[in-house]
Amino acid sequence: MKLSALLGRPCAPDPEIAGLALDSRAVRPGYLFAALEGAKDDGARYVPQAEENGAVAVLAGRRIETKAALVVDPDPRRLLAQMAARFYPRQPGIVAGVTGTNGKTSTARFSAQLWTMLGGKGASLGTLGAFAPGYEKKLAHTTPDAATLHETLDEMAGLGVTHLTMEASSHALVQRRADGVRFAIAAFTNITQDHLDYHPDFESYLAAKARLFTELLPQDGVAVVNADGEGAPLILERARTAGRRVMTTGALGKDLRITRARPHPAGLSIDVVCGEKTFALDLPLIGAFQAENALLAAGIVIASGFAADAVLPLLPRLDGVPGRMQRVGGVAGAAIYIDYAHTPDAIATALAAIRPHVKGRLVAIIGAGGDRDRAKRPHMGRAAALGADVVIVADDNPRSEDPAEIRRQILAGAPKAIEIGDRREAIARAVAMLESGDVLLIAGKGHETGQIVGDVVHPFDDGAVARAEAAKRVREGS
Numbered sequence: 001m002k003l004s005a006l007l008g009r010p011c012a013p014d015p016e017i018a019g020l021a022l023d024s025r026a027v028r029p030g031y032l033f034a035a036l037e038g039a040k041d042d043g044a045r046y047v048p049q050a051e052e053n054g055a056v057a058v059l060a061g062r063r064i065e066t067k068a069a070l071v072v073d074p075d076p077r078r079l080l081a082q083m084a085a086r087f088y089p090r091q092p093g094i095v096a097g098v099t100g101t102n103g104k105t106s107t108a109r110f111s112a113q114l115w116t117m118l119g120g121k122g123a124s125l126g127t128l129g130a131f132a133p134g135y136e137k138k139l140a141h142t143t144p145d146a147a148t149l150h151e152t153l154d155e156m157a158g159l160g161v162t163h164l165t166m167e168a169s170s171h172a173l174v175q176r177r178a179d180g181v182r183f184a185i186a187a188f189t190n191i192t193q194d195h196l197d198y199h200p201d202f203e204s205y206l207a208a209k210a211r212l213f214t215e216l217l218p219q220d221g222v223a224v225v226n227a228d229g230e231g232a233p234l235i236l237e238r239a240r241t242a243g244r245r246v247m248t249t250g251a252l253g254k255d256l257r258i259t260r261a262r263p264h265p266a267g268l269s270i271d272v273v274c275g276e277k278t279f280a281l282d283l284p285l286i287g288a289f290q291a292e293n294a295l296l297a298a299g300i301v302i303a304s305g306f307a308a309d310a311v312l313p314l315l316p317r318l319d320g321v322p323g324r325m326q327r328v329g330g331v332a333g334a335a336i337y338i339d340y341a342h343t344p345d346a347i348a349t350a351l352a353a354i355r356p357h358v359k360g361r362l363v364a365i366i367g368a369g370g371d372r373d374r375a376k377r378p379h380m381g382r383a384a385a386l387g388a389d390v391v392i393v394a395d396d397n398p399r400s401e402d403p404a405e406i407r408r409q410i411l412a413g414a415p416k417a418i419e420i421g422d423r424r425e426a427i428a429r430a431v432a433m434l435e436s437g438d439v440l441l442i443a444g445k446g447h448e449t450g451q452i453v454g455d456v457v458h459p460f461d462d463g464a465v466a467r468a469e470a471a472k473r474v475r476e477g478s
């Protein structure tokens, strides 16, 4: 495709563009290299390397030195997203974006399942990767960079995907990774503390999320909001002020209202009022928060054109989401769950969700990732101390940080917690202390299959380690 076609306007010189890259190391002959100023580095420093690798065009936010055709734009990330959408022109007919601090992955996966049950080809894209029936792709980020994102959307559309929900992370919204997506629906789960290492303050974090509703969702799009989510009134106000049609779900929702929720051993029974009708539904999901996410997913699917009468009765057929309140085994009459709670609110929510299933003690293993929001750590400790009977603080993904210092910051909020840095040992000790009626919740890493220490990813799977420790205890007859 010619550079002019990518830009949507004439330009000279006008080279043929073979691909797009925002990392100089990924540039191949004939590529456009987007030289972007980032949080840590400046892509302009890598123009010589990009040229060496064959870049024929460079996109930048200011005039920079290059032998290639130079495109200067005041918002180069936005232009890159628009170019990516032209280079990879196909997108599923209906694309929903879901944003929020917690619950995006679950909501995306539930909506994809519902569309597929309704006879469409439903897909999800986010932290777990990109999935559609017969299609699976691993992704490095929750919301990939614009070039990878549009390549993936194009592949999905080519495979006949009709409906997609993609996670829109706050990083992605600031960095305009999804500005080329043709959204029909924007959904909101909640906003609580996270990522204040990247966003200057909570207001900027909120503003990043609000972009999905006010800037990325077109005038005729629908905003679907979990009215029970913290921060929902703020998002609703911004969406309404921007003139978007709004649907609300949850106990405080108007369109899909939960009037009753009762946990039972295998899940949750809920009553949902929609118009004149009440639907009594039995969800095979643990945790009231999953009912919020499932209902938000139903809202997305209804907003895409399906009748509530057809959608709601399918909720009892939803499958759980890998690594989210997932039962991975048991021992001595105690149950073991893994969960992806890595924010203060998620820890509080996850522990409250599991409490009705606990007859004895609730034991929680928590930790926090390195090179991420430090301010949330004592609050995570506090939430665990309040919600669990026994708290063990272990290492998550320390990345470049000193793991002992991360643990110290968590322990500031949970002074009575047991400190066991080594995650395997922490799980072993927790499994060893379980008695009949107890529940162990291993939080923070959910589906992850590696532990990042420095730059190295060591294989590590909470569920597999817990199962192995439980089996060991059974073998030893203890």
Ligand SMILES: CC(=O)N[C@H]1[C@@H](OP(=O)(O)OP(=O)(O)OC[C@H]2O[C@@H](n3ccc(=O)[nH]c3=O)[C@H](O)[C@@H]2O)O[C@H](CO)[C@@H](O)[C@@H]1O[C@H](C)C(=O)N[C@@H](C)C(=O)N[C@H](CCC(=O)O)C(=O)O
Pocket: 022, 023, 024, 025, 035, 036, 037, 038, 039, 040, 041, 042, 043, 044, 046, 140, 141, 142, 143, 144, 145, 169, 170, 171, 172, 198
């Ligand atoms: C903070 C953040 O979002 N960083 C991401 C972002 O980096 P950045 O734009 O700030 O880039 P930078 O590192 O300052 O470098 C500037 C530019 O130089 C380029 N470069 C750099 C080195 C080189 O040799 N050649 C080269 O061209 C880089 O590609 C970049 O374009 O863009 C890069 C390219 O796409 C990402 O790799 C990088 O992800 C880092 C590794 C990361 O950890 N991101 C996480 C925090 C993230 O994005 N998470 C969100 C949310 C997760 C959630 O939901 O909780 C996600 O969507 O995954």
Ligand SMILES: Nc1ncnc2c1ncn2[C@@H]1O[C@H](COP(=O)(O)OP(=O)(O)OP(=O)(O)O)[C@@H](O)[C@H]1O
Pocket: 100, 101, 102, 103, 104, 105, 106, 107, 127, 142, 167, 189, 190, 289, 290, 292, 293, 323, 324, 325, 339, 340, 341, 342, 345, 346, 347, 349, 350, 446
């Ligand atoms: N609606 C909710 N309200 C509060 N906490 C939730 C909610 N949904 C999920 N959680 C908690 O957050 C964890 C992560 O859930 P999920 O992966 O669906 O969220 P996410 O927004 O995609 O997270 P990430 O930003 O890390 O990708 C869950 O394991 C659970 O502990």
Ligand SMILES: N[C@H](CCC[C@H](N)C(=O)O)C(=O)O
Pocket: 127, 142, 342, 368, 369, 370, 372, 396, 397, 444, 445
């Ligand atoms: N998508 C989240 C994942 C955090 C999971 C936790 N295990 C960690 O490493 O902090 C993030 O990048 O903040």
Ligand SMILES: [Mg+2]
Pocket: 104, 105, 126, 127, 128, 142, 167
């Ligand atoms: Mg996610």
